[in-house]
Amino acid sequence: MTGVVYACTTLHRAFPGHTVPFTVAWIDLPDGARVLAKSSAGTDEGVRPGDQVTLAHDVELDVQTFDRVSR
Amino acid sequence: MSVHVVGVGMTRFTKSPESSVEELGVAAIAEALADAGLAARDIDALFCGNVFGGLAVGQRVARAAGISEIPIVNLENACASSGGALREACAWVGSGGSDVALVVGVEMLTNRGGGLVASDAHGPSERLGITLPALYALRASRYMADYGATAEQIASVTVKNRRNGALNDRAHFREPVELAEVLESASIATPLTLLQCCPNVDGAAAVIVVSDAALARRGRARAIRIAGWGMVSGNALDRVGAEPTATLRAAHAAYERSGIGPADVDVCELHEPFTIAEIEHIESLGFCEHGGGAEYTASGRSAIDGDGVAVNSSGGLIARGHPLAASGAAQVYELVTQLRGEAGARQRPNARVGLAHIMGGNIPEIDSNACVVHVFTR
Numbered sequence: 172m173t174g175v176v177y178a179c180t181t182l183h184r185a186f187p188g189h190t191v192p193f194t195v196a197w198i199d200l201p202d203g204a205r206v207l208a209k210s211s212a213g214t215d216e217g218v219r220p221g222d223q224v225t226l227a228h229d230v231e232l233d234v235q236t237f238d239r240v241s242r
Numbered sequence: 243m244s245v246h247v248v249g250v251g252m253t254r255f256t257k258s259p260e261s262s263v264e265e266l267g268v269a270a271i272a273e274a275l276a277d278a279g280l281a282a283r284d285i286d287a288l289f290c291g292n293v294f295g296g297l298a299v300g301q302r303v304a305r306a307a308g309i310s311e312i313p314i315v316n317l318e319n320a321c322a323s324s325g326g327a328l329r330e331a332c333a334w335v336g337s338g339g340s341d342v343a344l345v346v347g348v349e350m351l352t353n354r355g356g357g358l359v360a361s362d363a364h365g366p367s368e369r370l371g372i373t374l375p376a377l378y379a380l381r382a383s384r385y386m387a388d389y390g391a392t393a394e395q396i397a398s399v400t401v402k403n404r405r406n407g408a409l410n411d412r413a414h415f416r417e418p419v420e421l422a423e424v425l426e427s428a429s430i431a432t433p434l435t436l437l438q439c440c441p442n443v444d445g446a447a448a449v450i451v452v453s454d455a456a457l458a459r460r461g462r463a464r465a466i467r468i469a470g471w472g473m474v475s476g477n478a479l480d481r482v483g484a485e486p487t488a489t490l491r492a493a494h495a496a497y498e499r500s501g502i503g504p505a506d507v508d509v510c511e512l513h514e515p516f517t518i519a520e521i522e523h524i525e526s527l528g529f530c531e532h533g534g535g536a537e538y539t540a541s542g543r544s545a546i547d548g549d550g551v552a553v554n555s556s557g558g559l560i561a562r563g564h565p566l567a568a569s570g571a572a573q574v575y576e577l578v579t580q581l582r583g584e585a586g587a588r589q590r591p592n593a594r595v596g597l598a599h600i601m602g603g604n605i606p607e608i609d610s611n612a613c614v615v616h617v618f619t620r
Contacts, residue, residue, distance in 0.1 A: 177384060178380040178381065178383045178384035179383050180383055180432050180433075180434075181429075181432045182430075184357075184358060184428075184430050184431070185371045185373060186360075188371075195380075196380075216432070219387065221387065
């Protein structure tokens with residue numbers, strides 16, 4: 172599934188059990204939904220609002236992940 | 243029927259891990275009673291805001307303060323807890339249920355270990371490891387993309403609020419900071435740096451509100467009227483790209499009820515746990531147009547000596563510190579002090595109208611747990 176980055180941030184401080192840094196984003200989907208997802212690479216400091224991404228589900232972590240496609 | 247503030251008190255907000263909610267609460271209450279010229283036996287209802295103190299904090303504080311045989315209500319709405327407690331007190335006074343009500347906000351945070359305050363442990367975002375500063379950082383990234391605001395403009399909130407805090411003996415941080423120092427402090431969640439985040443501190447603040455009849459008995463000296471209020475809880479944001487509107491909705495209600503508009507406001511205490519929040523809130527409160535908040539702040543308009551609304555003259559959450567449930571009552575302390583003309587070196591000249599805005603939120607998919615706005619006039 173593809174979507175567009177609405178907003179993004181890279182965390183440098185997090186709760187125990189989460190390795191920093193890591194990047195998260197709100198992703199707008201074509202049907203109007205907006206979901207929080209984590210970069211599949213862990214960190215993607217280059218991602219910006221408006222970027223196109225693909226969304227996947229990380230079964231092990233049970234979270235949504237995104238990959239940047241293009242700006 | 244009007245409701246009037248006749249007494250305020252607060253401890254210094256700072257790190258005091260050896261203290262207790264009882265000790266802090268009693269200190270704030272004692273100052274508020276002395277300020278009002280009232281005794282503990284004059285209080286006929288107590289409303290206590292607290293988040294992390296456990297059960298019956300209001301009853302424990304009352305016992306320590308020598309207050310008994312009155313109804314006590316405990317209220318938890320995250321950071322909006324004592325703003326909400328004030329709203330409940332006003333509802334009781336306004337409906338004849340109380341003549342002299344005491345509001346207390348109290349929080350011990352530093353005995354919990356410091357660092358990041360827990361967010362929603364039960365929600366779908368928990369597994370992502372999202373933090374409260376990250377939620378605000380997400381908003382900052384969108385704001386910068388929408389309006390071309392710069393990291394420097396956003397960080398200027400800290401420079402202003404630390405300058406104000408240096409003039410406030412109740413604030414945790416008493417030293418001003420330079421913009422470069424703010425930007426070069428440790429990155430927490432891009433673009434937000436450490437000095438753009440409010441510090442975890444302990445503290446308490448108390449407010450005494452009275453009815454018209456009680457005011458007539460006591461006399462009007464130094465009384466401040468509560469002219470209007472708005473209180474909302476958040477809408478779900480997890481569908482169809484909804485935008486946060488809690489501040490807009492609460493402010494609209496407060497302006498409608500008071501007949502006072504944003505152009506009338508002289509001094510405002512608002513909820514800025516992170517710099518970007520102040521920029522967005524001054525827009526939602528109507529002090530400037532949407533997208534104009536960064537320039538409004540960076541150009542000095544919201545400084546005490548600026549030509550706009552003086553925002554967070556106390557130093558705000560970033561300089562005064564943020565003992566969650568105590569911050570709402572501390573905002574009232576600052577506004578009452580300003581409207582009485584007793585703010586000393588941080589006085590906004592001729593301040594006549596004040597607005598307090600506090601909100602609490604820890605759930606990414608909800609537009610705040612609660613948002614409370616009160617308007618005050620002298």
